[in-house]
Amino acid sequence: MDGLSIGQVAERTGLSVHALRFYEREGLLADAVRRESNGRRVYTEDDVDWLNMCIKFRSSGMPLDTIRKYTELVRQGAGNEADRLALLKSHQDHVRAQIEELNECLNVITWKVDIYQQHVDAGTADGLWVTPSTQTASEAS
Amino acid sequence: MDGLSIGQVAERTGLSVHALRFYEREGLLADAVRRESNGRRVYTEDDVDWLNMCIKFRSSGMPLDTIRKYTELVRQGAGNEADRLALLKSHQDHVRAQIEELNECLNVITWKVDIYQQHVDAGTADGLWVTPSTQTASEAS
DNA sequence: GCTTGACCTAGAGAGCGGTCTAGCTCCTAG
DNA sequence: CTAGGAGCTAGACCGCTCTCTAGGTCAAGC
Numbered sequence: 001m002d003g004l005s006i007g008q009v010a011e012r013t014g015l016s017v018h019a020l021r022f023y024e025r026e027g028l029l030a031d032a033v034r035r036e037s038n039g040r041r042v043y044t045e046d047d048v049d050w051l052n053m054c055i056k057f058r059s060s061g062m063p064l065d066t067i068r069k070y071t072e073l074v075r076q077g078a079g080n081e082a083d084r085l086a087l088l089k090s091h092q093d094h095v096r097a098q099i100e101e102l103n104e105c106l107n108v109i110t111w112k113v114d115i116y117q118q119h120v121d122a123g124t125a126d127g128l129w130v131t132p133s134t135q136t137a138s139e140a141s
Numbered sequence: 142m143d144g145l146s147i148g149q150v151a152e153r154t155g156l157s158v159h160a161l162r163f164y165e166r167e168g169l170l171a172d173a174v175r176r177e178s179n180g181r182r183v184y185t186e187d188d189v190d191w192l193n194m195c196i197k198f199r200s201s202g203m204p205l206d207t208i209r210k211y212t213e214l215v216r217q218g219a220g221n222e223a224d225r226l227a228l229l230k231s232h233q234d235h236v237r238a239q240i241e242e243l244n245e246c247l248n249v250i251t252w253k254v255d256i257y258q259q260h261v262d263a264g265t266a267d268g269l270w271v272t273p274s275t276q277t278a279s280e281a282s
Numbered sequence: 283g284c285t286t287g288a289c290c291t292a293g294a295g296a297g298c299g300g301t302c303t304a305g306c307t308c309c310t311a312g
Numbered sequence: 313c314t315a316g317g318a319g320c321t322a323g324a325c326c327g328c329t330c331t332c333t334a335g336g337t338c339a340a341g342c
Contacts, residue, residue: 018302
């Protein structure tokens with residue numbers, strides 16, 4: 001058995017069958033999906049690999065539009081590797097920036113968690129925690 | 142001068158005035174914003190601090206709904222610190238998971254970037270790169 | 283007095299990324 | 313023969329997060 005049904009691909013990729021059809025309509029598949037005589041989609045392992053790449057792109061915040069552009073470059077075939085590289089590098093920068101930003105957020109959140117943790121550990125009856133009307137910025141947030 | 146106009150707060154936080162009003166309507170502000178006699182909003186430095194927190198929450202993927210819940214806990218005043226802590230910890234986990242996922246994506250992307258970089262560095266005339274119809278998964282993606 | 287610009291409210295609209303429905307065809311098992 | 317389940321298409325709808333518009337107020341400067 002050489003081809004996969006849409007249901008099988010959904011199972012393997014974690015995408016819903018809806019999403020798979022949606023991605024296809026949106027032009028995110030490198031090769032046109034073959035069809036059986038009855039019109040049903042037949043996916044190859046390469047399609048699954050490609051989809052898994054797309055999922056990585058998506059989950060790192062690449063918009064569908066950019067994935068589509070990349071897909072088109074690949075579809076055009078050899079000769080535009082520099083363009084593909086530029087697109088990938090740009091996304092790479094983007095992902096690095098996201099990680100950086102998340103780390104900053106994590107620091108702030110961790111700082112707050114620690115404050116609350118200390119407070120909760122110390123018990124709530126010590127009166128250290130003021131009422132809203134007299135809260136300072138750091139206590140209020 | 143003790144109060145800030147909405148425009149000044151927009152400038153300091155990077156949020157648009159639209160977004161500031163929107164956040165207020167959505168109940169994301171810990172304290173009700175004071176108004177001048179003419180109805181204009183007057184923000185305090187604490188409001189700005191709070192908003193900067195919200196921005197950290199948002200940019201790390203906390204939905205407005207969750208920020209609202211946190212805000213409500215803070216508004217209720219002392220006594221629910223354990224709840225706030227739980228919320229913050231849950232988000233902390235979420236952020237860590239996001240960072241992890243992004244790092245995985247970054248690995249994949251970096252792997253592809255390296256492949257393309259080598260190819261582009263080697264020049265495009267060497268025929269190593271096949272046409273779409275014969276691409277394998279790793280070459281195609 | 284008039285203009286300009288910042289501000290106000292309520293509510294519509296927009297972009298993204300799906301998700302779901304309606305109404306249909308097919309195939310297979312009982 | 314029939315029921316169930318998977319698939320098909322086109323297109324409506326959704327949740328989220330803004331963003332903008334319409335229609336107005338208000339204060340300061342020329």
